[in-house]
Amino acid sequence: MAATKDLDIKVEYVTRVEGHGNIVANVKNGKIEKCEFHVVETPRLFEGMLRGRSIFEAQHITSRICGICSCGHSLASVAAAEDALGVTPTEQTIKLRKLLLDYEFLDSHVLHAFLLVAPDALGVPSFVPLVATHNKTVRQILRLKKAVNDVCDILVGRHTHPITMIAGGWTKLPSPKEIDRQIEIMEGMTAELEPLLKLAKTLKLPNFHRETEYVALVSDDGEYPMLLGDIGSSEGKRVSRKEYRKSTNEFIDPRSSAKFTKWNKDSLFVGALARFNLNYDKLHPKAKAYAKEIGLKPVCHNPFMNTMAQVVEIIHCYHHALAILKDLKKHGLDYSQQITVGVNEKGSVPVRAGDGVGSVEVPRGILHHNYVTDKDGMIKAANCIIPTNQNVNNIEHDFAKFLPEILNLKKDEIRLHLEMLVRAYDPCISCSAHYLDVSFVE
Amino acid sequence: MKTAKKDTKAPAKAPKAAAKPKVAFFDFASCEGCQLQMTNLGELLLDILGAVDVVEFREAISEKWDKDYDVVFIEGSIGDHHAEERLKKIRARAKVLIAYGACACTGGVNGMKNGFELDEIRQSVYGKDYKLFDSTPTRAIDQVVKVDYYINGCPVYPPEIIEVVKHALRGLPYTVPDNPVCSECKLNENVCMYERGVACLGPWTKAGCNSWCVNNGNICYGCRGEVKNPAKNAAKDVISKYNLKPELITKKFEMYNKCKEGAK
């Protein structure tokens, strides 16, 4: 049946008015003639606006690129700024940044895997109907979300747009009491986390496979790399973050004006599944055990399993964060490292001309920030490459293979499967939260 | 002083007295962080959800609604032609409109764009293809349509969300405090940033965030917008006492308040 099918499919986000993303596909005689996925945001021109601002304002400004990933952007930003300035962060600073990144993963993955994907598994359009039908689960998710938000508030002043974590170090370090409080909240989370992890095991995801290139941070030590490392690929390539442009190779596809990325293959995948595939061995034993239980093992080529890789990372980050907190409690903090910087009016951080790169794993994949500064530490040029842009090309390639495989399904099912595939990439919250209008012309 | 007024026009499809108010959220050029503050309310969100009918919420819900709204939250600023049209359509269907967050209230960080020649900054980001991406100077929501309530901040401060929402649902006016951040900062017994050698925008910025950033060892960046009557003299005193270049303060202020420059 599929062999003779003609389809003209236009998949648009309901909120297409703002052009967050849309899919266009033409099928003739069962052959895909066109299959594109575009993400178009209202241009906010951050890279342009950064020019002429102090390097010490870059974190504050770039945090506002994305409210959901604000801690991730902040961490990439301070890494790039410190690289440009030639500042080496202290061990304590690094430890606290790793803790912050764990929190960021927990927060984002909980929202995506539980609140936004769960409705698919339960067959409802959003989490709102679940308030009535699965009230307990919704409450557990919201409580968990709130708990992560609370520990973040303690650590960085507020989770959305962190205040204390800046280029050069920390403006305020958590007191011993605040460390205790974070441990207490984290330990209290298990009441919500356990049942949700159990529920996640019942998520039914389509069985679809396509080999692609997985790109994520890699390192030589035993820690699952999220904050530090080189850029690695499942094709065996490895480059330093200074060479990030090699791994993101932006090119213009002749079919559209959108920018795509690729490295050693036709397209590349960044995100939880890429990290899982490249660094499985370094996951916390409990995370590995869960992966084994659900039958997830590297190398997994099913993009739908990205959501399950996120759940595995929830377990990893939870234990990793607790270990850092306990270590901080045991060894205490050096409060003399607290710094006051502003825009460096009193020169507390030495400044020089430079060109710095920060590459950090954020929940949706590897993120790069790059700043060029003059001798006064003013930004001359900036470049930020977000994970979703790196994945767009891969989503298109997935569609090209996936669509023919599901052409004999009912229209509604095709629609749902396409939506779920896009959502699996967790492209950005407003995209992934929204249903797609699919119109068929046969 | 910004006072809110309840729209007295009876809309064509007024809900029955017992019906829950229809609430919708729309975002424009923003980071969506202010919407996220809603989910960060945790179970309090369920209480709010219990009192209203959320008919559109880009962040987490996909229900569709094509009638009038009792209350709409607008997040983000206006930076292209399509957005302007869309905002006007929403306004026409909304009984009460809340500008939600700095992007909506003052243009927020998006306003920095207005410090550049428009085509120049577009080219700097998109190269020769820049015309493919429509872009107009940033405007705050009230520079395009009438706004009934303001919730300032980047991001919005959760206790204030609750306050304003309560007022809006009851149709009561809400006055944004017009005292500077310093007044809250002093109550919090922070060591003043000027004493610590860096310049802070607290003296010029509207309070209401409980001096959030200074409590956390950072400076105030002015995200809640300028007070109506900045203690000009006090501010001047600060500048001369600490021997600061006025440009330093102006430049810092542009981060959140460039877009409203020259506006009433």
Ligand code: SF4
């Ligand atoms: S005001 Fe700030 S937090 Fe809110 S949407 Fe705008 S940039 Fe994001």
Ligand code: SF4
């Ligand atoms: S200038 Fe800043 S630090 Fe000083 S009192 Fe005002 S708000 Fe606080």
Ligand code: SF4
């Ligand atoms: S202290 Fe200033 S920058 Fe920080 S939240 Fe308050 S008004 Fe905004």
